[in-house]
């Protein structure tokens with residue numbers, strides 16, 4: 001049959017399908033019922049405020065605090081419902097791609113961007129392995145270009161890539177011939193999953209070990225010794241570095257390590273392009289962290305290869321499935337979908353090495369899986385920074401009104417003239433990577449990744465959606481990418497404090513989802529974006545419920561209805577209703593365990609008492625111009641002892657940090673108030689504490705959630721335990737807080 005466009009169009013329908021979640025009808029039914037209960041609760045608070053039972057100032061303050069807390073809970077509840085209204089799960093039929101794209105040569109080219117920023121926090125060997133895993137994709141090699149952005153400006157990282165380019169010439173054909181699935185060599189050689197061990201495997205393994213040894217040696221030494229430099233070309237590359245350069249002050253370095261027009265693998269087949277880029281840095285310019293780095297890569301790649309699709313990856317997110325680009329192409333090449341409906345294809349963030357019960361809730365099942373599926377049934381998932389295939393065009397204005405860049409050579413329509421090694425191409429590439437280049441241009445505002453938030457991913461995705469672009473969530477059974485998840489508790493909380501600052505930067509901006517979002521995307525998606533951008537305000541109700549009812553209990557003051565009061569039923573329904581629905585969804589949709597769900601709800605409360613709170617403070621300080629805190633990079637270095645403790649499910653406190661203080665205080669105060677409540681029950685019987693029952697139950701719940709903190713404070717002796725200084729501080733501040741509360745409740 002002739003392959004005319006109509007036939008192809010028809011066939012493309014088989015490229016992907018979408019299924020609905022089975023529990024959606026229940027969720028849709030439950031939402032209005034729960035809403036009525038929420039309204040009833042708010043009504044109760046308001047009447048209590050206006051017509052108080054007692055006229056004490058403390059009871060007025062308590063009711064007001066609970067009203068505010070419940071208003072925030074109600075708002076966040078509403079934003080969560082958005083994702084429950086029409087969630088879909090897509091599946092791709094990669095085998096049908098060849099019907100639509102008749103020849104391999106028709107597949108669109110992909111420029112892959114990998115960001116790294118510090119050779120000590122992000123070991124170059126890991127970055128190199130990520131690059132190797134994507135260079136070895138099952139995709140025409142001449143249509144693949146890998147760009148590495150090194151914000152560390154480090155010769156150590158370049159050295160690792162020089163070695164990787166040599167190793168790739170063996171590794172790529174090996175993977176292809178043997179249909180290797182794990183194309184990250186560290187994973188392949190690290191797992192003993194019955195790989196055939198023959199002469200060739202042994203030889204490649206030795207080659208890998210030698211590369212690893214050299215790279216690790218160089219990183220440890222902190223410099224590239226002459227003995228490791230091979231030939232005049234390398235001499236020239238490393239000769240560009242000087243001792244005077246620092247991470248924050250150095251010229252542009254662009255090094256073409258592999259060029260698909262000239263470089264061949266050991267079998268004589270072409271190699272993908274591999275290009276190292278370190279943009280110019282100067283201590284007097286703004287660099288906009290990762291967003292800035294990505295915009296430089298957008299321009300540099302435009303001048304060198306300018307392929308229509310761009311894949312962005314964090315340095316730790318390696319490919320776990322060589323068919324991934326073809327999966328993405330099932331959407332990007334689908335003529336039925338249209339470019340405006342597939343501006344980007346987002347894959348979920350998934351991690352390797354998370355412990356059995358996921359004690360830190362590092363899987364982010366909701367944020368990275370359930371909610372994107374929910375949004376996919378509306379206008380598409382939010383962007384999560386890594387594992388995302390973009391149409392280059394999406395960075396240059398809305399689907400209907402393109403924005404022209406300051407020079408046509410960095411635009412999506414530019415046709416690259418020379419080879420990536422040609423003098424004129426390289427000269428232009430250097431120019432567009434200069435730190436003053438963006439002055440008086442639209443980069444970061446109307447073009448490229450947007451500046452203005454620490455979560456440039458969410459921020460940029462939001463702006464693209466508001467411009468009229470739509471996105472796709474691609475969630476195959478086998479994870480397409482796997483990344484590192486921090487295993488030290490302090491690292492986890494610092495990372496999420498940064499996310500919290502970024503979220504506030506979006507929600508409090510002039511283009512907040514609450515206003516621009518709802519206006520441009522409608523109520524549903526507008527509120528959906530509010531969920532992410534108001535994420536840290538959970539800390540308000542969580543902090544209130546972690547302290548206020550407990551302190552009241554200690555003073556014998558009742559803040560919830562009595563057991564015999566009909567309102568008691570409302571409280572029970574609200575609590576159990578949301579918890580049970582949440583548990584049901586967590587365990588069925590993502591097929592997870594009860595223990596993981598339990599840990600997840602615990603971490604939710606812990607976040608409210610740590611990173612959300614601290615992120616909020618940081619945001620205020622930043623807005624006032626007091627703090628200029630930058631991007632605190634998450635360390636990807638693993639301490640073996642820490643890893644072992646983590647495997648056993650132990651929380652890693654270790655360092656004394658103020659971020660642990662509020663949760664430790666909550667643990668202590670809940671314990672004391674629970675003990676106090678139980679004491680009253682034992683001495684006076686239940687009827688004596690009728691009005692305090694819910695407070696006793698809440699304290700008990702707090703105690704259950706704090707078990708790992710008590711263990712770390714009292715029982716453990718290992719280096720990951722709660723530092724004695726931290727415990728002491730928590731006791732002192734808790735005593736002060738309890739005394740203040742007893743004064744307050746006496747009014």
Ligand SMILES: O=c1ccn([C@@H]2O[C@H](COP(=O)(O)OP(=O)(O)O[C@H]3O[C@H](CO)[C@@H](O)[C@H](O)[C@H]3O)[C@@H](O)[C@H]2O)c(=O)[nH]1
Pocket residue numbers: 115116117118122149151288289290293313314315316384385386454455456457495498499502631632633634635
């Ligand atoms: O100035 C910088 C800072 C960071 N990075 C890179 O950004 C990536 C993400 O940094 P990481 O420390 O791993 O932060 P995470 O919090 O783990 O990253 C999540 O959150 C970020 C937003 O805060 C998103 O950009 C990421 O994609 C998402 O995985 C890494 O590859 C870094 O090398 C840079 O290139 N330049």
Ligand SMILES: [Mn+2]
Pocket residue numbers: 314316484634
């Ligand atoms: Mn990361």
